Amino acid sequence: xxxxxxxxxxxxxxxxxxxxxxxxxxxxxxxxxxxxxxxxxxxxxxxxxxxxxxxxxxxxxxxx
Amino acid sequence: xxxxxxxxxxxxxxxxxxxxxxxxxxxxxxxxxxxxxxxxxxxxxxxxxxxxxxxxxxxxxxxxxxxxxxxxxxxxxxxxxxxxxxxxxxxxxxxxxxxxxxxxxxxxxxxxxxxxxxxxxxxxxxxxxxxxxxxxxxxxxxxxxxxxxxxxxxxxxxxxxxxxxxxxxxxxxxxxxxxxxxxxxxxxxxxxxxxxxxxxxxxxxxxxxxxxxxxxxxxxxxxxxxxxxxxxxxxxxxxxxxxxxxxxxxxxxxx
Numbered sequence: 001x002x003x004x005x006x007x008x009x010x011x012x013x014x015x016x017x018x019x020x021x022x023x024x025x026x027x028x029x030x031x032x033x034x035x036x037x038x039x040x041x042x043x044x045x046x047x048x049x050x051x052x053x054x055x056x057x058x059x060x061x062x063x064x
Numbered sequence: 065x066x067x068x069x070x071x072x073x074x075x076x077x078x079x080x081x082x083x084x085x086x087x088x089x090x091x092x093x094x095x096x097x098x099x100x101x102x103x104x105x106x107x108x109x110x111x112x113x114x115x116x117x118x119x120x121x122x123x124x125x126x127x128x129x130x131x132x133x134x135x136x137x138x139x140x141x142x143x144x145x146x147x148x149x150x151x152x153x154x155x156x157x158x159x160x161x162x163x164x165x166x167x168x169x170x171x172x173x174x175x176x177x178x179x180x181x182x183x184x185x186x187x188x189x190x191x192x193x194x195x196x197x198x199x200x201x202x203x204x205x206x207x208x209x210x211x212x213x214x215x216x217x218x219x220x221x222x223x224x225x226x227x228x229x230x231x232x233x234x235x236x237x238x239x240x241x242x243x244x245x246x247x248x249x250x251x252x253x254x255x256x257x258x259x260x261x262x263x264x265x266x267x268x269x270x271x272x273x274x275x276x277x278x279x280x281x282x283x284x285x286x287x288x289x290x291x292x293x294x295x296x297x298x299x300x301x302x303x304x305x306x307x308x309x310x311x312x313x314x315x316x317x318x319x
Contacts, residue, residue: 026118058111061109062084063105
């Protein structure tokens with residue numbers, strides 16, 4: 001299981017690109033962090049999610 | 065550009081930094097236009113697969129994005145958020161905002177200095193939100209800040225220039241743009257800060273809670289321009305006592 005934005009999901013073994021393609025995230029508008037480190041967009045295909053990984057997927061919202 | 069605001073080597077004609085929180089995405093374009101704003105702040109949050117609208121699609125082209133690190137409770141979290149913001153592909157500007165206290169939302173100056181140092185070394189244009197303290201401001205300069213953003217009053221309070229005298233000290237002593245951020249509720253307060261020599265004003269809640277947001281954005285723009293012009297003109301002196309006639313003191317019709 002992989003913790004993505006605070007929720008445990010059955011995504012271990014998938015690459016980040018594979019995981020994202022099964023969701024409705026707009027890839028142009030997000031940034032991904034795994035284990036506290038940024039995963040650049042060019043590395044989505046080559047980065048495989050492992051059991052216990054903690055992933056954050058963020059985007060911009062309104063703010064001051 | 066005449067009388068440009070220079071931050072991180074970039075020139076801006078506008079001295080009004082606009083927030084984008086607490087109002088409809090549909091009002092952003094009108095707010096930017098009526099504010100004449102060239103910089104808009106944003107926050108970084110967990111993405112939501114249900115929300116298909118993205119704020120970036122509502123911000124006019126050419127406006128500089130200034131992501132903040134709101135939600136950070138220490139320097140480490142602020143650095144993480146800043147890096148994520150840069151990865152979102154909007155440039156190197158970042159407003160550091162670190163709060164340990166959720167009641168008054170006051171910035172943690174100590175952690176802010178630490179985050180400024182780290183991010184400036186990584187090439188960010190760092191604009192720290194801070195409690196107006198001269199020693200901290202000097203540390204922020206040494207840490208590589210591109211401007212400093214002292215608060216006028218608690219965030220979202222619309223209370224105006226509660227820290228007036230301390231902001232004045234920063235303006236007098238610090239060689240970076242001093243941008244008054246947080247607490248400014250009315251155009252007259254923005255104007256006063258600009259008359260004092262503030263480099264720019266940042267406002268969000270003052271607009272978001274106004275009856276007519278674009279109209280208030282326009283009112284702020286005019287007030288900020290007026291205050292800047294008055295500062296450049298040099299404010300007239302104040303008498304400590306007595307009066308000074310504006311009319312000639314000779315040629316009266318009597319005697």
